[in-house]
Amino acid sequence: MNTLQNFVHRKTHPVKSIRSNHFRSVVGVFVGFVFLLIISYIISPASRTTQDFINLLKQSSGLGLLSIGQTMVIITGGIDLCLGSIVTLVHVLTIGLMNGDPSRIVPVCLIGLGVGAAAGIFNGIGITKARIAPFVMTLCTDFILRGLYMIYTKGQPKGVLAPSFRALGRLRVFGLIPLAVIFWLGISGLFIFILKKTIFGRHVHMIGANATCSTLSGVKNDRTIIIIYTLAGFLAALTALILTMDMSAASLNLGADYSMDSIAATVVGGTLFVGGVGGVEGTIAGALIIRLITSLLQKANIANWGKLLIQAVLILSVVAANSRKKRA
Amino acid sequence: MKPVTFSPKKFLKELGTPKRHSAKIIWVLLIILVIPITFIIPEFIRPANLANVMQQLVPLGLIAIGQTYVILGGGIDMSVGSQISLISLIASSLMTDSPLSMVGVTLLCLALGLLFGFVNGFILKLFPMPPLISTLCTGYFFQGIAFALHKTSGGFIPVAFKRVLTASWGMLSVPFVFYLLMFAMAWYVLNRTRQGRYVYALGGNADVLEKSGVSCAKTKILTYMVSGLFCAMVGIYLAAKLRSGSARYGDDYTLLSITATVVGGTSMAGGLGSLSGTVAGTVLISMLTNVLNNIAFRYNLQSSYYKDIITGLLLITAMFFYRKRE
Numbered sequence: 001m002n003t004l005q006n007f008v009h010r011k012t013h014p015v016k017s018i019r020s021n022h023f024r025s026v027v028g029v030f031v032g033f034v035f036l037l038i039i040s041y042i043i044s045p046a047s048r049t050t051q052d053f054i055n056l057l058k059q060s061s062g063l064g065l066l067s068i069g070q071t072m073v074i075i076t077g078g079i080d081l082c083l084g085s086i087v088t089l090v091h092v093l094t095i096g097l098m099n100g101d102p103s104r105i106v107p108v109c110l111i112g113l114g115v116g117a118a119a120g121i122f123n124g125i126g127i128t129k130a131r132i133a134p135f136v137m138t139l140c141t142d143f144i145l146r147g148l149y150m151i152y153t154k155g156q157p158k159g160v161l162a163p164s165f166r167a168l169g170r171l172r173v174f175g176l177i178p179l180a181v182i183f184w185l186g187i188s189g190l191f192i193f194i195l196k197k198t199i200f201g202r203h204v205h206m207i208g209a210n211a212t213c214s215t216l217s218g219v220k221n222d223r224t225i226i227i228i229y230t231l232a233g234f235l236a237a238l239t240a241l242i243l244t245m246d247m248s249a250a251s252l253n254l255g256a257d258y259s260m261d262s263i264a265a266t267v268v269g270g271t272l273f274v275g276g277v278g279g280v281e282g283t284i285a286g287a288l289i290i291r292l293i294t295s296l297l298q299k300a301n302i303a304n305w306g307k308l309l310i311q312a313v314l315i316l317s318v319v320a321a322n323s324r325k326k327r328a
Numbered sequence: 329m330k331p332v333t334f335s336p337k338k339f340l341k342e343l344g345t346p347k348r349h350s351a352k353i354i355w356v357l358l359i360i361l362v363i364p365i366t367f368i369i370p371e372f373i374r375p376a377n378l379a380n381v382m383q384q385l386v387p388l389g390l391i392a393i394g395q396t397y398v399i400l401g402g403g404i405d406m407s408v409g410s411q412i413s414l415i416s417l418i419a420s421s422l423m424t425d426s427p428l429s430m431v432g433v434t435l436l437c438l439a440l441g442l443l444f445g446f447v448n449g450f451i452l453k454l455f456p457m458p459p460l461i462s463t464l465c466t467g468y469f470f471q472g473i474a475f476a477l478h479k480t481s482g483g484f485i486p487v488a489f490k491r492v493l494t495a496s497w498g499m500l501s502v503p504f505v506f507y508l509l510m511f512a513m514a515w516y517v518l519n520r521t522r523q524g525r526y527v528y529a530l531g532g533n534a535d536v537l538e539k540s541g542v543s544c545a546k547t548k549i550l551t552y553m554v555s556g557l558f559c560a561m562v563g564i565y566l567a568a569k570l571r572s573g574s575a576r577y578g579d580d581y582t583l584l585s586i587t588a589t590v591v592g593g594t595s596m597a598g599g600l601g602s603l604s605g606t607v608a609g610t611v612l613i614s615m616l617t618n619v620l621n622n623i624a625f626r627y628n629l630q631s632s633y634y635k636d637i638i639t640g641l642l643l644i645t646a647m648f649f650y651r652k653r654e
Contacts, residue, residue, distance in 0.1 A: 079460070132647040133596055135460050139583055140640035147637035155630065260468060273461055308472030312465040319462075320455040 022277055025270035029285040036292050044299060054176065056291060061184035063261050064287035066239040067269075068191050069232025070262040071283045075195075076228055077208045077275030078127065078134035083236045083262055085145035086116050087255030090240035092149050095250040096159040105165050113237045119145060120233025124226030142259070149252070157250030169245030180242045187235070191280045204228060209276030257307075264311045265290045267318050274322075351593050351605030358612055365615070369622045377618070379499045385614035386503040387412075387562045389607065391581050392588035393514045394555030396606045399589050400518075401551040402531035402598030403452070403459040407467030408559050408585055411444050412578030414474040415563025420483030420573030430489050434564055441560025442553050444470065449549030467582070474575035482572030493568040503565060510558075515603050527551055531598020580639075587639055588613055591646040613639070 041048050066083055073080045090112040098108045119141060126137040171179050195201035203224050206214035215221050236258075243254060269286030271278025293310060297303045366373050391408055398405045415437050423433045444466075451462045495502045518524035526547045529537040538544045562581070567573045592609035594601025617635060624631030 126644060126648075130644070130648045131651045132644065136586070136590075136596065136643065136647060139586075140644045143583055143636040143640035147633045147635070147640070150630070150633040150636070260464075263464075273458055302476075305472045305475035308468045308475065312467075312469035312472065316451065316462065316465040319457045319465075320451075323455045323457045 022270060022279065022282075026279070026282040026285070029269055029282050029289070033285045033289050033292070036289060040292060040296055043296070050176075054178070054181075056288070056295065057181045058178045059295065060287045060291040061178070061180040062239050062243045063258065063265055063291060064184045064284055065187060065242065066236055066258055067262040067265040067283045067287050068188060068280050069228075069235040071266045071269070071271050071278060071280050072191070072195070072204060072228050073134070073232050074263075074266050074271050074273060075204055075208045075275060075278050076225060077211070078225070078229075079138065079263070079273075080123070080229065080232050081135060081138040081259050082119065082123065082142035082145060083232065084255035084257065084259035085142045085149070086119050086233055086236040087240040087243070087258050088252060089119075089145050089149040089152075089255075090116055090237045091244050091247075091254050092153050092157045092250050092252065094241060094244050095157065095161060095247070096152065098159065098162055098165065100160045100162055102162040102164045105162055109241055112241055113234060116233040116235075116237025116240070117230050118233070120230035120236075121226060123233065124229035127229065128222035128225050153250070153252065155252075157252060159250060161244065161247070165245060166248075180245070183238075183242060185284075187238075188280050188284055195279055200224070200227075205276050207275075260311060261290055264315050267315050272322050273319060351602045351608060354592055354605055354608040354612065358608055358615070361612070361615070365619055369619060371622060372619060375499060379496070379501070381614055381618050382499065382504045383494075383496070383501050384618065385610050386507045387566060388581065388584055388588060388613060389507050389610040390510060390558045390562050390565075391555075391585040392592075392606045392610050393511060393603065394558035395585040396589045396592075396594055396601065396603055397514070397518070397527060397551045397554045398459075399586075399594050399596065400531050400598055400601055401527045401548055402534065403548065403551065404463065404586070404596075405448065405552065405555045406460060406463040406582055407444070407448060407470060408555060409578035409580070409582040410467040410470035410474060411441065411556060411559035412563045412566065412581055413573075413575045414444075414470045414477070415441060415560045416567035416577050417474050417477045417483065417573035417575060419564050419567045420485050420571075421477060423483075423485055423489065425486045425488075427488075430486065437564050438557060438560045441556040441558075441563070443556070444559070445553035445556025446549060448556070449545075449552035452548060452552075453545040471575065478573070478575040482574050483567075485568050485571045485573075487571075490568045490571055493565055510561075511603065511607060514554075518603055523547070523550065528599055531595075531600075533599070580636075583639060583643070584613060587643040587646070590643060590650070593650065595650065596647075613642070616642070 066087070070080055070083060093115060094108055094112050097111065098104050123134075123138055123141055126132045126141075127134050130137075168179060173179065173182055195204060203214065203219045206217070206219055207221055207224060211221055239258075240255070247254075265286035266278070266283050267273070267286070268289055269278070269282030269284070271282060290311070293314075294303060294307055297306045297310070300306070362373075371377055391412070395405055395408065418440065419433055419437050422436070423429055448463055448466055451457075451466065452459055455462075493502060518527065526537065526542055527550075529540075529542070530544055530547045530551070534544050537547070559578075563577070566577045570577075588609035589601070589606050590596060590609070591612060592601065592605030592607070594605060616638060617631075620635055620638065621631045623629075624634065
């Protein structure tokens with residue numbers, strides 16, 4: 001192939017040029033978000049309040065947290081289609097097992113996180129050891145988890161939350177910022193650091209860019225990929241707990257849209273499907289954009305189908321634009 | 329011509345390292361499975377039940393034929409479920425009692441199916457992106473339109489239309505005969521015509537196909553159009569069978585069709601596999617569904633929950649079994 005020629009004749013350093021491209025696209029996403037926000041303020045002047053912005057942040061926090069895992073998975077060149085089912089399963093388990101008893105909060109949360117991580121490990125082992133394509137493996141897991149939570153709830157979720165657990169959902173730090181937002185931004189910051197500044201983060205990018213090359217450089221691909229899917233499952237479970245804090249009753253539809261929403265947030269945030277390029281910083285803005293669009297559609301009262309159409313077109317156009325860029 | 333021989337030793341060896349014509353294995357597995365099933369559930373081999381199975385496997389069987397074309401060509405169609413739902417809604421909202429409208433709407437739906445397939449293929453022609461992503465997105469798009477169309481009721485399908493599409497004589501029924509006919513046609517096109525060879529070549533090595541002077545893009549679009557056409561047929565059939573349309577009819581068919589194709593020995597990488605394997609995969613899934621329904625009925629369980637789990641595990645097992653081949 002002429003990859004080598006390209007490499008030699010390129011004026012700038014290839015890795016650097018990809019990185020600066022990525023930096024530019026991250027800035028672009030944030031600019032896009034501000035632009036959308038201004039449009040929404042023009043459309044509905046009533047939403048020009050701090051409280052409304054905080055609400056937007058709060059709505060985005062669950063999706064943002066979940067999309068961190070999706071971003072890492074997509075950077076390694078995979079895709080995770082079962083995150084939504086993990087959210088629902090952990091959600092119904094938490095409410096069902098807690099059943100109003102405050103002393104059970106800690107063990108139930110630990111069980112929930114464990115279930116999420118276990119689903120992730122299952123995905124990771126299937127993808128690495130059994131060599132199953134990531135989307136097939138995670139789609140199968142999605143169906144298995146869906147069956148599990150339907151069997152557990154028998155179609156009618158039961159149980160109530162402990163009052164002190166619900167109080168956590170109403171808690172406002174400094175009387176303003178919800179706990180969920182703190183979790184989201186804090187964990188995003190942590191993973192930005194991990195992906196950019198640690199050896200593990202380098203490995204994640206290397207596997208996505210060129211898996212053979214990373215094996216030859218001594219990276220344990222399989223182990224890294226299993227860790228990534230486990231983290232994705234774990235973060236999905238954490239998302240479920242944070243979303244559950246706000247709920248008065250269990251719902252079987254809680255996680256339904258999250259798989260697609262997280263893919264949309266990740267892709268809009270500048271992470272490429274080819275693997276090796278992207279980061280959590282863009283995903284923060286991606287999640288904000290997706291939730292802003294959702295809330296605009298809700299105001300227009302076409303949320304249930306308009307969201308599907310707009311997200312499909314959004315993902316397709318972003319991926320299409322990037323595919324042309326990559327080819328040139 | 330080489331004489332066809334069957335030696336158990338050779339078969340066992342093939343079982344360890346499944347090769348190209350692995351459809352044989354799945355057929356043998358099917359026959360072996362029937363024995364314990366008849367012991368556990370004697371009702372299974374009653375003619376009435378078998379006729380039932382034969383009728384129930386038709387929608388999945390048709391979709392799986394289209395999915396096999398796409399997967400053989402190195403792609404994947406994640407939008408089949410949404411296409412089925414959308415077509416069923418379009419059919420039910422447009423059809424009226426007059427025979428002319430029945431024929432016209434059917435033709436329109438088939439044309440729309442071809443159009444949906446064309447869109448899938450054309451996006452891939454314009455932009456080199458993974459087929460998984462593009463068909464997932466078009467699938468969401470079709471699903472969105474279906475939700476928009478599905479306002480309060482699922483529309484109306486005339487009784488006469490249902491009678492024609494679901495008529496049966498003993499073991500044979502119109503849908504099953506139609507399925508056999510479609511399978512024969514699809515098999516002929518895939519194995520005896522030039523276009524069929526191109527599909528295998530597209531999945532096997534697209535570069536070589538392009539360099540031999542065949543348009544890869546055209547072949548790819550054709551495979552997606554085949555899939556779209558079969559989706560349209562199933563959409564019309566499901567709408568007729570239940571006499572209304574719904575945005576939820578197709579939900580399970582995406583994963584089920586992939587499972588039927590992969591269980592039947594078609595490689596996800598494309599270029600390897602056969603239609604007869606897909607039929608075996610379809611029969612296996614339908615048989616398991618029927619058995620599951622029987623067991624669930626006996627113990628008063630909700631079978632659809634277990635069906636999801638079993639489908640997922642079946643696909644994982646099949647992928648694991650065929651992993652050595654690449």
